[in-house]
Amino acid sequence: MLDLRHYTTNLHVIGSRRVPIIGSRGCPYNCSYCVSPKLWHRKVRWRSPSNIADEMEYVIKTTGINQFHFWDDNLFLRKDHLVALAEEILKRDLQVKWLGLTRASHIVMQKDILPLLSRAGLIGMEIGIESANPDAYNIVGKNETLDNLIEACELQKSNGMFPMYTYMSYLPGDTIRDAYKQAQFMDRLLKGLPRYKYFHHLPFDIYIGQCCTPHVGTKLHDEAPSLGMPLGRDEEDFHHSSTCFLPQSLLNDIPIKNEYRLLTDDRVFCVIVSYGTIADYLRYDPPFLKVKNVSALNVLLDRYCNAIDGKKNLLEIVKSLHNEDHQCLAFNDMLKFCAAFTITLGQYGVLDSAYYQDKDNKISRKKIHCSKSLIYRTALTTSRIIGKLLGLKDFSFTRHLSYET
Ligand code: SF4
Numbered sequence: 549m550l551d552l553r554h555y556t557t558n559l560h561v562i563g564s565r566r567v568p569i570i571g572s573r574g575c576p577y578n579c580s581y582c583v584s585p586k587l588w589h590r591k592v593r594w595r596s597p598s599n600i601a602d603e604m605e606y607v608i609k610t611t612g613i614n615q616f617h618f619w620d621d622n623l624f625l626r627k628d629h630l631v632a633l634a635e636e637i638l639k640r641d642l643q644v645k646w647l648g649l650t651r652a653s654h655i656v657m658q659k660d661i662l663p664l665l666s667r668a669g670l671i672g673m674e675i676g677i678e679s680a681n682p683d684a685y686n687i688v689g690k691n692e693t694l695d696n697l698i699e700a701c702e703l704q705k706s707n708g709m710f711p712m713y714t715y716m717s718y719l720p721g722d723t724i725r726d727a728y729k730q731a732q733f734m735d736r737l738l739k740g741l742p743r744y745k746y747f748h749h750l751p752f753d754i755y756i757g758q759c760c761t762p763h764v765g766t767k768l769h770d771e772a773p774s775l776g777m778p779l780g781r782d783e784e785d786f787h788h789s790s791t792c793f794l795p796q797s798l799l800n801d802i803p804i805k806n807e808y809r810l811l812t813d814d815r816v817f818c819v820i821v822s823y824g825t826i827a828d829y830l831r832y833d834p835p836f837l838k839v840k841n842v843s844a845l846n847v848l849l850d851r852y853c854n855a856i857d858g859k860k861n862l863l864e865i866v867k868s869l870h871n872e873d874h875q876c877l878a879f880n881d882m883l884k885f886c887a888a889f890t891i892t893l894g895q896y897g898v899l900d901s902a903y904y905q906d907k908d909n910k911i912s913r914k915k916i917h918c919s920k921s922l923i924y925r926t927a928l929t930t931s932r933i934i935g936k937l938l939g940l941k942d943f944s945f946t947r948h949l950s951y952e953t
Contacts, residue, residue, distance in 0.1 A: 552611055559615040560647060561671055561710045561744045566615040567607050569646075571600045571633070575621035577651070580688045580767035581716075581760060584621045592625060597632035604642055618648030624673065625650075627658050634661070634668035644669045647712070651675065652692060652700035662707040672710035675700060680733035684721035687775070688768065694733070701737045710744065713737060715757035717825065717891055720768075720775040720795040724803055725901040727894035728911055731755050752918040754895050756821055758788040760795070779880050791825050791884040799863040802902035803856050803890055807913060810853060814898060815932075816924040817916065819845050822888035826881065837944060842928060843935020844875055844943045845885065852886050858902055862890055876942035 552567070559566035572595065574588030584590075608614050624630065637644060652675050655662075662670075677697055678690060685692055704711040715730065722730075734755045750756065762772035764783050772778045776795035780786045819842055833841060848869075855865045866883045874882065893899040896914040904910070918924065935941070 552613075556613065559617065559645060559671075560674070560712055562615075562645065564615060565613050566617045567611065567613050568619050569600065569603060569607075569616045570619050571595055571597075571623065571648075572620045572625070572629075575625070577622070577691060578689050578767075579691075580771065581763070582621075583763050583766055585767075586765045588621070592622075594626070594629055597629060597636045600633055601636040601640055601642065604637070604644055605640065608642065608644070614642065614644045616644060616646040618646060620648055622654065623648035623650050624654035624658050627661060630658065630665060631661055634664050634670075637668040642669070645671050647671050647673060649674045649676070649714075652677075652696040655700035655703055656696055659703050662703060662709070666707050666709060670709065672704055672712055673700075674712040674714060676714045677733070677737070678714075678716045679719045679722055679726065680730045681719070681722055681726040684719040684726070687721045688719060697733075697737065705740070710741065711737065712744070713757075715755055716760045717756050717758070718760040718776075718791065718794055718798060718887070720760070720771075721797050722795060723797050723801045723901045723903070724890055724894035724899055725904050725911075726797075727891040728897055728900070731895040731914070750820065750824070751920050752817060752916050754817055754821060754892060754916060756825060756891070759791045759825055760793055761786050761788040762793050777883075779884060789825070791887065794883065794887050798887060798890070800861050802858065802861045803865070803894075803899045804858050804902045805853065805856050805898070806900055806911065807898045810849070810898075812925050812929065813916065813918060813921065814893060815846060815849060816918065816921070816928050818849055818889045818892050819928060820924070821892045822885045825888050826884050833945065839931045839934050840940045841943055841945065842931035843940045844877075846928075846932050846935065847941045848875060848877070848882070848885055849889055852889055856899075862886065876944065881943075 556565040556567055558564065572592055574590065574592035575582075575584045576590050576592060578585050578590060604616060607616075646669050650673050655673060655675070675697065678688070679685065680694060682694065701711045713734065715734065731754070735753070762769040762778055763786055772793055776793055776799060778793050780792040786792050822845065851869055852865065855869055860868065863883070866879070866886050869886070870879050870882050890899055896916050897911045898913055900911055
């Protein structure tokens with residue numbers, strides 16, 4: 549009875565329609581940002597492999613779609629279950645393609661069955677790396693190691709699979725330098741792999757992923773006021789695709805400029821990332837407002853970069869900017885935009901944490917390839933020129949109804 553157009557999107561990596569499916573509920577881990585421990589009390593319930601295969605068969609017969617995305621919290625928890633599912637798929641000759649989510653440590657634990665899973669149509673697993681900062685793992689109870697992540701990546705590659713990753717911005721414990729380290733780590737994991745058209749939502753290799761979100765009911769929600777600033781106005785705002793929390797580790801970090809002049813591409817990246825992580829405002833703005841807001845963002849970006857003096861931390865800089873002239877921007881929105889500029893520029897070495905300046909491990913700018921660079925540069929430069937000519941520096945957003953209701 550459901551209209552499947554609303555439930556099918558492209559399967560990661562290979563494209564063509566996928567149908568969501570759930571083989572188990574729950575996860576025994578206790579990551580503080582995750583709703584699973586709250587929903588399922590760290591207990592796991594499994595459907596039988598034959599029951600899952602029945603559903604696959606039914607979907608194929610009724611819709612013609614043979615690609616499945618398992619939405620289990622942790623698909624790789626039980627080896628016997630996975631083996632039985634793969635054997636069921638092969639026995640029925642379902643010819644399916646599928647993927648799911650798990651932890652790196654579980655891929656390492658189940659490495660001996662990866663060839664079987666690959667034969668049964670597993671195209672790769674999505675792993676939450678969140679951060680490349682072990683301190684952040686400790687704070688959020690992630691209980692994972694970078695060595696596991698590297699091994700899980702190599703194991704998938706050597707079995708002809710496509711490792712995929714989810715990662716977070718604004719995790720407690722992460723600083724500007726950690727944004728850079730995270731990008732370096734992601735580069736390492738993705739080395740030698742094609743750019744997945746159906747996975748990366750940004751047209752350049754800046755890894756923003758999901759914004760750390762203190763979902764209501766989670767441990768992180770209780771801890772958020774002591775770990776940083778929750779910025780959502782109400783529960784609706786706590787959504788992982790918009791900035792709704794900034795950690796003390798970033799707010800207290802003192803940005804340092806490694807470069808004194810911003811390139812056009814720097815502006816492009818900052819504008820796209822900051823819009824994307826602040827509730828997708830731009831998508832709903834009519835054309836003139838887009839021009840106006842891009843122009844205003846450029847003004848804010850210049851003001852922010854000019855205010856970086858190597859002494860004030862991020863929060864202090866934004867307070868001083870907001871006191872001077874708010875560009876019709878609420879303090880929290882200004883803070884979110886400046887945080888987005890900071891981690892964007894931090895990811896490829898234009899900004900760094902002051903903490904590291906005395907140490908002998910300075911970083912340099914990394915070249916970022918942008919596939920639609922010419923289009924973005926032209927749009928941005930045009931908006932800046934029009935903005936300058938018309939004196940546009942104030943923001944005015946159109947918030948989409950779904951963000952308000
Ligand atoms: S984030 Fe993943 S591993 Fe951690 S509790 Fe949630 S489902 Fe389990």
